[in-house]
Amino acid sequence: MEQEKRNYIFNQPFFSLNTKKYREITISEPFSAVFYEFETEKHINRDKYDNMFMVCIPDGCIDAVFVKMENRIRLEIIGTPLSAKPLIVFPDAEYFGVRFQPGIFFPLKVKFSSINSFTDTETFISDISDEYKILGENIFKSESLEKRMGFILDFFEKLNKTDYTVNKIVYEMLNLINISNGNIDMKEISEDLCYSERHLTRLFNSSLGYSPKTYVRIVRFQYALNKLTENADFYENNISDYIQELGYSDQAHFQREFKEFTGITPKNFLKFLKSNREEKI
Numbered sequence: 001m002e003q004e005k006r007n008y009i010f011n012q013p014f015f016s017l018n019t020k021k022y023r024e025i026t027i028s029e030p031f032s033a034v035f036y037e038f039e040t041e042k043h044i045n046r047d048k049y050d051n052m053f054m055v056c057i058p059d060g061c062i063d064a065v066f067v068k069m070e071n072r073i074r075l076e077i078i079g080t081p082l083s084a085k086p087l088i089v090f091p092d093a094e095y096f097g098v099r100f101q102p103g104i105f106f107p108l109k110v111k112f113s114s115i116n117s118f119t120d121t122e123t124f125i126s127d128i129s130d131e132y133k134i135l136g137e138n139i140f141k142s143e144s145l146e147k148r149m150g151f152i153l154d155f156f157e158k159l160n161k162t163d164y165t166v167n168k169i170v171y172e173m174l175n176l177i178n179i180s181n182g183n184i185d186m187k188e189i190s191e192d193l194c195y196s197e198r199h200l201t202r203l204f205n206s207s208l209g210y211s212p213k214t215y216v217r218i219v220r221f222q223y224a225l226n227k228l229t230e231n232a233d234f235y236e237n238n239i240s241d242y243i244q245e246l247g248y249s250d251q252a253h254f255q256r257e258f259k260e261f262t263g264i265t266p267k268n269f270l271k272f273l274k275s276n277r278e279e280k281i
Contacts (some may be wrong), residue, residue: 008032008101008178011225012274014055018048023145028039030156032101033133035149042092050264052272054087058218058261060174060208062118064106065097066136073136075125077143078120080218084190084212084263087122097137102208102215103166103174107159108132113182115166119209169193172208173200174215182220186212218245221261224254228266239266 016022016038032134039197046053056078063078071089078087080102100106103113108125135155156164165171176189189212190197204212213269224246228235235242240251248254258266 004222006077007217009222009226010034010059010061010099010101011222011229012057012059012099013225013229013269014049014052017053017276020047025149026146026258027149030153031104033104034099035097035145035152036094037094037145038146039095040089040091040093044089044091046086049272052087052263054089055263056081056085056087056122058082058084059099060102060215061099061221062105062115063097063099066134066139067093067095067192068140069093071132073140075128075132075136077108077118077121077123077125079115079121079123079209082120082214083260085120094224096145098149098152102178103171105166107163116207116209117207123232144196150189166207167203169200170204173204173212177212178220179215180219181223182216182218183249184216217257218261221257223247224258225262225269228270229273232270235266236270236274239270 010026010032015036019038019040022036022038024034026032026034044053058081059264060080062080063076064230065076067074067076067077067090069092098106105118108128135151138151142148142151166174172193173189176192177184186197186201190200193200201212204215208215208222227246228239239254243249243251243254246254248257255265258264262269265271
């Protein structure tokens with residue numbers, strides 16, 4: 001059964017902290033993705049933002065990142081973390097990355113390159129083919145984010161969809177969870193897709209490296225995070241009154257999950273949004 005499609009909500013609020021020339025573009029076709037670029041300072045100060053600099057939070061996504069440093073181009077693959085995780089960041093470097101919606105990945109012609117092998121990891125690919133080296137060189141020869149984005153999209157246009165997407169059933173599972181904003185259980189998914197819960201769980205685990213229940217938690221959290229980000233002033237003094245609206249049954253559950261996934265409390269996250277907004281004015 002073909003499901004209604006919903007563009008995925010991307011939230012990585014700490015990626016632009018203490019960087020130079022940060023810019024991003026979000027697309028919805030041929031798949032949902034965020035393209036971003038930035039440069040790093042010669043001396044990285046992780047303390048400036050209470051150690052939140054380049055902290056990656058659970059989003060279910062895989063990022064492919066090209067890094068130019070001392071005239072050398074590296075390729076990094078960032079799999080979704082399962083809790084807040086600070087990333088390795090090189091000083092005085094130029095970065096270009098693409099964050100793919102869950103279920104879409106950057107195809108690598110190297111050993112152990114299945115999507116589940118990158119979950120909760122940060123991997124630098126040491127041996128890339130000439131094709132990827134040329135792609136990286138073309139990206140950094142261009143000074144336009146739009147043109148850099150075009151090189152990636154042209155690259156994907158030459159591929160078959162099966163080269164960069166998970167199994168169709170897993171893709172439908174991801175979409176059902178997205179549509180529900182993380183408020184769905186395996187029984188509902190099983191009934192909708194007409195497969196047993198056990199079979200679907202096994203298929204999902206083998207494809208992505210984590211369980212569908214974990215993805216439900218991630219999507220629910222990302223939905224709440226997006227609500228807080230878009231309406232920070234509204235929620236600042238009364239989060240507890242809107243716990244169910246944010247997708248949680250009680251405040252303790254929300255507080256616990258939010259702290260696990262971001263490393264900070266919802267209250268401190270709202271303070272972070274406010275101070276970051278004021279700094280940009």
